[in-house]
Amino acid sequence: MSTYAQKRGFGATLWDYLTTVDHKKIAILYFIAGGFFFVLGGIEAMIIRIQLAIPNNDFVSAGFYNEILTMHGTTMIFLAAMPLLFGFMNAIMPLQIGARDVAFPFVNALGFWLFFFGGTFLNLSWFLGGAPDAGWTSYASLSLASEGHGIDFYVLGLQISGFGTLMGGINFLVTIINMRAPGMTYMRMPLFTWTTFVASSLILFAFPPLTVSIFMLMFDRLFGSNFFVTAAGGNTIIWEHFFWIFGHPEVYILILPAFGIFSEIIPVFARKRLFGYSSMVFATVLIGFLGFMVWAHHMFTVGLGPIANAIFAVATMAIAVPTGIKIFNWLFTAWGGSVSFTTPMHYALAFIPSFLMGGVTGVMLAVAAADYQYHDTYFVVAHFHYVIVGGVVFAVLGGLQFYWPKMFGTMLNETLGKITFWLFFAGFHLTFFIQHFLGLWGMPRRIYTFLPGQGYELSNLVSTIGALLMAVATVVLVINIIITVKKNERIGNDPWGDGRTLEWAIPSPAPFYNFKQLPLVRGLDPYWIEKMEGKKGMTPAEPLGDIHMPNSSIIPFIMSFGLFVSAFGVMYRLDYAWGLPVLIIGLVITFGSMLARSLKDDHGFHIHKEDLIDDDNEKGVKA
Amino acid sequence: MVNTQTNSGNPETDLKYRRKKNAEEMRHQVISFALMIVFTLIAFLAVGYEGFSAWFAVPFILVLAVVQVGFQLYYFMHMSHKGHEAPALFMYSGVLVAFLTIICFLTIIWW
Numbered sequence: 004m005s006t007y008a009q010k011r012g013f014g015a016t017l018w019d020y021l022t023t024v025d026h027k028k029i030a031i032l033y034f035i036a037g038g039f040f041f042v043l044g045g046i047e048a049m050i051i052r053i054q055l056a057i058p059n060n061d062f063v064s065a066g067f068y069n070e071i072l073t074m075h076g077t078t079m080i081f082l083a084a085m086p087l088l089f090g091f092m093n094a095i096m097p098l099q100i101g102a103r104d105v106a107f108p109f110v111n112a113l114g115f116w117l118f119f120f121g122g123t124f125l126n127l128s129w130f131l132g133g134a135p136d137a138g139w140t141s142y143a144s145l146s147l148a149s150e151g152h153g154i155d156f157y158v159l160g161l162q163i164s165g166f167g168t169l170m171g172g173i174n175f176l177v178t179i180i181n182m183r184a185p186g187m188t189y190m191r192m193p194l195f196t197w198t199t200f201v202a203s204s205l206i207l208f209a210f211p212p213l214t215v216s217i218f219m220l221m222f223d224r225l226f227g228s229n230f231f232v233t234a235a236g237g238n239t240i241i242w243e244h245f246f247w248i249f250g251h252p253e254v255y256i257l258i259l260p261a262f263g264i265f266s267e268i269i270p271v272f273a274r275k276r277l278f279g280y281s282s283m284v285f286a287t288v289l290i291g292f293l294g295f296m297v298w299a300h301h302m303f304t305v306g307l308g309p310i311a312n313a314i315f316a317v318a319t320m321a322i323a324v325p326t327g328i329k330i331f332n333w334l335f336t337a338w339g340g341s342v343s344f345t346t347p348m349h350y351a352l353a354f355i356p357s358f359l360m361g362g363v364t365g366v367m368l369a370v371a372a373a374d375y376q377y378h379d380t381y382f383v384v385a386h387f388h389y390v391i392v393g394g395v396v397f398a399v400l401g402g403l404q405f406y407w408p409k410m411f412g413t414m415l416n417e418t419l420g421k422i423t424f425w426l427f428f429a430g431f432h433l434t435f436f437i438q439h440f441l442g443l444w445g446m447p448r449r450i451y452t453f454l455p456g457q458g459y460e461l462s463n464l465v466s467t468i469g470a471l472l473m474a475v476a477t478v479v480l481v482i483n484i485i486i487t488v489k490k491n492e493r494i495g496n497d498p499w500g501d502g503r504t505l506e507w508a509i510p511s512p513a514p515f516y517n518f519k520q521l522p523l524v525r526g527l528d529p530y531w532i533e534k535m536e537g538k539k540g541m542t543p544a545e546p547l548g549d550i551h552m553p554n555s556s557i558i559p560f561i562m563s564f565g566l567f568v569s570a571f572g573v574m575y576r577l578d579y580a581w582g583l584p585v586l587i588i589g590l591v592i593t594f595g596s597m598l599a600r601s602l603k604d605d606h607g608f609h610i611h612k613e614d615l616i617d618d619d620n621e622k623g624v625k626a
Numbered sequence: 627m628v629n630t631q632t633n634s635g636n637p638e639t640d641l642k643y644r645r646k647k648n649a650e651e652m653r654h655q656v657i658s659f660a661l662m663i664v665f666t667l668i669a670f671l672a673v674g675y676e677g678f679s680a681w682f683a684v685p686f687i688l689v690l691a692v693v694q695v696g697f698q699l700y701y702f703m704h705m706s707h708k709g710h711e712a713p714a715l716f717m718y719s720g721v722l723v724a725f726l727t728i729i730c731f732l733t734i735i736w737w
Contacts, residue, residue: 208723244727295726
């Protein structure tokens with residue numbers, strides 16, 4: 004197959020991406036869609052900050068502010084942070100374990116398109132009568148009272164994209180369990196693979212509660228059921244429990260892959276093996292386990308009673324222990340290493356204290372009695388932005404700079420990268436540090452304006468200036484990407500020079516079959532081991548042979564599109580006569596394409612070994 | 627699975643071993659099948675019997691149900707064999723999460 008490298012027109016490229024089942028291309032799709040939603044959520048954040056820059060501002064109305072605030076949270080969590088991390092998982096994890104693709108390439112594509120159509124559906128609410136306005140948590144009594152179709156967009160959009168996420172998570176689990184290269188035991192897996200594994204199992208267990216509760220909310224709003232309607236014997240607290248049984252593991256789904264990315268960056272640029280590898284694995288699993296025992300700490304003021312509050316408070320504080328193990332391991336990895344201060348390393352080193360601050364305020368919030376004071380103030384806003392921006396967003400930005408060569412075969416500019424970093428770092432602390440104090444001084448969250456003379460003016464202005472810096476940093480990043488793509492200077496396998504794991508042993512970007520011959524893994528950091536023994540590449544674990552590859556397919560796109568169509572039908576069923584037919588047509592499209600997929604055998608194709616030998620400028624064959 | 631593995635060079639021994647293994651497994655399946663029928667009968671009797679209040683009968687048949695699920699998984703679906711560690715891990719984790727949810731509903735939502 005030497006046709007894949009030839010120049011193509013735009014239409015052919017578009018068709019290629021619409022039908023691709025290649026995990027590396029799906030990763031790029033996740034980055035494009037996730038990046039778009041990240042910018043969208045960022046614009047919403049800027050509107051929030053502009054509105055709050057001065058007291059009594061009327062930049063946006065109160066109702067529109069609620070919509071902006073809801074969509075900022077929902078977009079950033081579900082449509083930006085998770086897809087961007089899924090992008091990294093797709094792009095890197097199969098390479099790290101020496102696999103040729105994920106276990107179910109078709110399902111992988113389906114997962115992306117479900118997310119894409121769900122996210123698109125949710126954001127179409129801006130043009131179709133108003134966005135959801137009950138906060139990203141969408142607490143039931145409030146969201147049931149919300150007029151218009153905003154909450155319906157939330158419910159249906161998140162349901163569709165949630166299916167996609169669940170499929171992605173299961174796919175990663177099966178891949179990691181079944182498709183590791185010879186010699187890649189569990190305790191030789193790179194930390195990013197481990198965190199992908201644990202985050203995927205959290206997805207497996209946390210998303211069903213979300214699916215169930217969203218279905219209940221959907222039936223309450225659109226089909227006349229009474230799960231959360233107290234007047235009819237329902238119970239509104241059930242939503243809160245279900246939401247947080249999902250919602251708390253969700254924040255670990257976000258932060259664990261971020262931990263994984265930093266655990267890859269720090270050893271490479273400290274030129275040392277990750278300190279305490281087994282304790283890192285242990286801490287990752289323990290965080291995942293404890294993550295399911297603590298959801299009610301979001302509900303201390305609901306009135307669960309002192310015993311329940313005390314149990315959840317203690318369980319929450321316990322999470323500080325494995326997290327502390329990780330912090331010390333990162334410090335000891337860098338300690339005494341020959342540290343090179345590249346852009347990814349800047350993010351990694353800034354992450355440690357920034358995230359630590361978020362962790363400390365987390366323990367403060369875990370004290371149930373004190374939480375009555377902090378609850379619903381800007382202190383909480385400061386806390387979760389410190390962990391999510393200081394943890395996840397730093398990881399995404401640092402990981403982008405770090406893995407960009409492996410994904411695209413070019414290097415992002417280091418100087419511009421450092422400018423982005425410093426602007427973002429300064430802006431981040433400027434924005435959110437002061438919000439701790441705003442909260443302690445009594446400023447409630449989710450208010451659209453505040454009065455002059457209450458001592459909030461200067462701090463809010465400072466916060467807005469910080470947000471502007473972050474926006475500028477993002478613009479510099481975009482410029483950096485454009486320049487890099489335009490220049491297109493190709494680089495080799497291991498552009499950072501000290502790559503330790505398998506992905507750096509193969510060309511950048513990886514060929515579509517990833518490994519000509521599966522590599523033999525002889526220990527943790529397999530590529531580093533080979534380099535230390537003076538070898539140039541991995542030792543193959545198998546003779547060169549034909550490679551079985553999956554065929555591309557447009558069916559995942561059509562399948563997801565069907566659900567997208569039927570979501571409109573569900574929503575407008577009672578308003579318009581065409582609602583019910585559209586609902587049925589959409590489901591027919593989805594189930595029809597599922598039937599087509601089931602009835603038509605698709606055996607994929609083989610790359611023949613003669614083509615593999617020819618298909619390289621290098622002489623001989625490498626793993 | 628396990629009963630088709632051949633790890634000695636002697637086909638005679640392998641055959642013997644497999645026969646013995648299969649016979650043993652068959653015996654387990656028959657025993658657990660009989661027990662499951664008995665458990666089901668007991669469950670019906672416990673519900674039907676006037677002397678047991680619902681507070682005894684419901685937890686009692688739940689216990690019987692759990693035992694039956696265990697039989698089903700381990701004797702009929704071969705979870706006792708090697709190579710089922712990952713499914714077992716994930717099933718028990720799922721059971722734990724579901725259990726926590728139910729406990730939460732029973733203790734702090736409805737009562």
